Amino acid sequence: MNGSPYILRERNSVTVVMLKVLAALVPGVIAHAWLFGPGILVSLLLCGAFAIGFEAFVLLMRGIPLKPFLSDGSALVTAALLALALPTLAPWWLYLIGMFFAVVIAKQLYGGLGQNLFNPAMVAYAALIVSFPVYMTQWASPQDLANHTPSLLEAFDLVFSGGGSISPDAYTSATVLDTWKTQARLGKAVADIRGLPIFGWAGGRGSEIVALMYLGGGLLLLWNRVITWHIPAAFLAGISVTAGVLHGIEPTRHADALFHLLSGAALLGAFFIATDPVTAASTPRGKLIYAALAGFLTVIIRTFGGYPDGVAFAILLTNVAVPFIDAYTQPRVFGHQHGGKT
Amino acid sequence: MLSQDARDIIYNGLWKQNPGIVQILGMCPTLAISNNVVNALSLGLATAFVMAMSNGAVALVRNLIPHPVRIPVFILIIAVLVTVVDLAMDAWAHPLFLVLGIFIPLIVTNCIVLARVEAFASKRSTTHSILDGAMMGLGLTGVLVTLGAVREIIGKGTLLSGIDLALGPMAKDWVIPIIPHYPGLLIAILPPGAFIGLGTLIALRNVLLERQATAAHPRVPATP
Numbered sequence: 001m002n003g004s005p006y007i008l009r010e011r012n013s014v015t016v017v018m019l020k021v022l023a024a025l026v027p028g029v030i031a032h033a034w035l036f037g038p039g040i041l042v043s044l045l046l047c048g049a050f051a052i053g054f055e056a057f058v059l060l061m062r063g064i065p066l067k068p069f070l071s072d073g074s075a076l077v078t079a080a081l082l083a084l085a086l087p088t089l090a091p092w093w094l095y096l097i098g099m100f101f102a103v104v105i106a107k108q109l110y111g112g113l114g115q116n117l118f119n120p121a122m123v124a125y126a127a128l129i130v131s132f133p134v135y136m137t138q139w140a141s142p143q144d145l146a147n148h149t150p151s152l153l154e155a156f157d158l159v160f161s162g163g164g165s166i167s168p169d170a171y172t173s174a175t176v177l178d179t180w181k182t183q184a185r186l187g188k189a190v191a192d193i194r195g196l197p198i199f200g201w202a203g204g205r206g207s208e209i210v211a212l213m214y215l216g217g218g219l220l221l222l223w224n225r226v227i228t229w230h231i232p233a234a235f236l237a238g239i240s241v242t243a244g245v246l247h248g249i250e251p252t253r254h255a256d257a258l259f260h261l262l263s264g265a266a267l268l269g270a271f272f273i274a275t276d277p278v279t280a281a282s283t284p285r286g287k288l289i290y291a292a293l294a295g296f297l298t299v300i301i302r303t304f305g306g307y308p309d310g311v312a313f314a315i316l317l318t319n320v321a322v323p324f325i326d327a328y329t330q331p332r333v334f335g336h337q338h339g340g341k342t
Numbered sequence: 343m344l345s346q347d348a349r350d351i352i353y354n355g356l357w358k359q360n361p362g363i364v365q366i367l368g369m370c371p372t373l374a375i376s377n378n379v380v381n382a383l384s385l386g387l388a389t390a391f392v393m394a395m396s397n398g399a400v401a402l403v404r405n406l407i408p409h410p411v412r413i414p415v416f417i418l419i420i421a422v423l424v425t426v427v428d429l430a431m432d433a434w435a436h437p438l439f440l441v442l443g444i445f446i447p448l449i450v451t452n453c454i455v456l457a458r459v460e461a462f463a464s465k466r467s468t469t470h471s472i473l474d475g476a477m478m479g480l481g482l483t484g485v486l487v488t489l490g491a492v493r494e495i496i497g498k499g500t501l502l503s504g505i506d507l508a509l510g511p512m513a514k515d516w517v518i519p520i521i522p523h524y525p526g527l528l529i530a531i532l533p534p535g536a537f538i539g540l541g542t543l544i545a546l547r548n549v550l551l552e553r554q555a556t557a558a559h560p561r562v563p564a565t566p
Contacts, residue, residue, distance in 0.1 A: 129535070130532060131528040131529040132525070
């Protein structure tokens with residue numbers, strides 16, 4: 001069985017790939033800061049600092065040289081992905097615990113970059129949503145809906161000292177996925193739910209624009225050949241087909257496919273999280289199977305599960321299946337027939 | 343003064359062959375019930391009691407049991423003892439019995455009990471067998487309680503919560519708040535916390551053994 005491909009060319013070293021991924025996230029971050037206030041910058045900064053700190057700490061403990069491993073940028077990519085997947089304006093220790101799970105437990109305890117079985121950012125997200133369901137569902141409201149959007153200084157104050165007198169209700173709200181789930185369980189009509197101010201034209205107000213920016217960044221990665229088309233396409237197809245079938249069966253209860261594609265972490269997951277070269281399947285057919293399964297599970301967990309978004313759990317579950325998928329989808333070696341006979 | 347045999351049995355049970363972190367046997371209760379100290383200690387002691395008694399009972403009759411059917415006979419003996427513990431807990435510690443629930447009857451299927459009966463009690467004298475069962479049980483209890491304490495402190499910030507279930511309402515104030523106003527890291531109490539905690543304990547033991555080994559025999563640096 002083949003492992004994931006090595007990156008050998010100097011011009012496409014791990015550092016360059018990671019920097020390209022970070023650059024592709026910039027449009028989404030700018031849109032996020034524009035539409036939801038500058039809180040995202042605080043969480044990105046904190047996650048990045050904690051990631052470097054934990055990475056250096058574990059490398060020192062393991063007696064491994066710091067410079068080549070710290071400068072590869074992989075810890076920063078994990079930090080950026082986690083920061084974008086977490087609510088902004090949460091207490092600072094939420095980011096600290098998240099990065100501890102991502103870098104120390106999910107990455108370094110398994111042997112460091114390239115050895116980890118599970119996507120580090122998603123392990124951290126799962127650990128946090130299981131541990132702190134309240135903090136993890138208080139998302140910053142879009143600027144045009146919030147009574148008050150914290151400025152950069154106020155955001156720092158909220159993250160480090162809890163803001164004191166300002167109630168979280170003034171600047172946070174549930175996400176659309178969460179709202180859909182609670183309202184649909186109450187038996188509200190689809191049109192009424194869609195009429196709530198938190199909803200935009202297809203997904204969540206504001207967050208749908210951010211999601212489209214992730215799509216743009218992801219297309220840049222595709223164009224730069226950092227990722228191949230297989231995983232994003234199959235992941236989004238898995239989501240669309242599953243959501244479409246559910247919507248077709250019971251349109252009064254289940255949201256349509258476009259809503260599922262533009263809400264939550266679907267587009268971020270399709271281009272940036274599911275495509276992680278370490279934890280994703282590595283054969284072309286394997287990538288299609290892996291990502292389609294993850295997309296299918298995402299909608300299933302969102303619809304029938306207890307937590308609002310299912311991307312993290314779906315990707316972790318399919319991470320487990322990756323060695324199995326890879327073993328059964330080995331491409332035919334040139335000059336050999338299927339089954340390895342010459 | 344203890345004989346060399348007895349000291350070996352104690353050392354094996356508590357440390358060298360510890361069921362929880364060396365033999366990795368009896369994982370079902372170790373992982374499921376170690377979410378706080380009181381649960382861990384109660385189930386650990388119940389298991390230790392069953393192990394000591396079943397080892398002793400089997401050692402007494404070991405020459406009367408026909409070899410081909412020994413496993414069913416062992417299981418029967420263990421099941422009788424577990425039933426005794428189950429009914430006793432139901433009678434005298436009913437709230438605790440409700441919390442531990444299915445894990446008390448499940449002591450029958452705990453492989454460490456059968457493992458000690460088969461590997462030790464069916465071959466050795468009665469007193470040694472009782473000692474072995476008790477020490478193996480206490481070794482497992484030690485792991486359970488350590489894991490329970492770590493998970494309870496990280497998960498809830500307290501120690502001994504739920505002690506009133508075991509000792510009655512007078513023990514309600516014995517709960518020790520370790521970290522006041524702690525929001526709680528729920529994952530430590532949930533199943534993932536058990537796996538991460540047990541893995542960390544095993545890793546710590548390995549590190550300790552490695553330190554001892556290098557202290558006894560310092561590594562000679564390879565000559566170039």
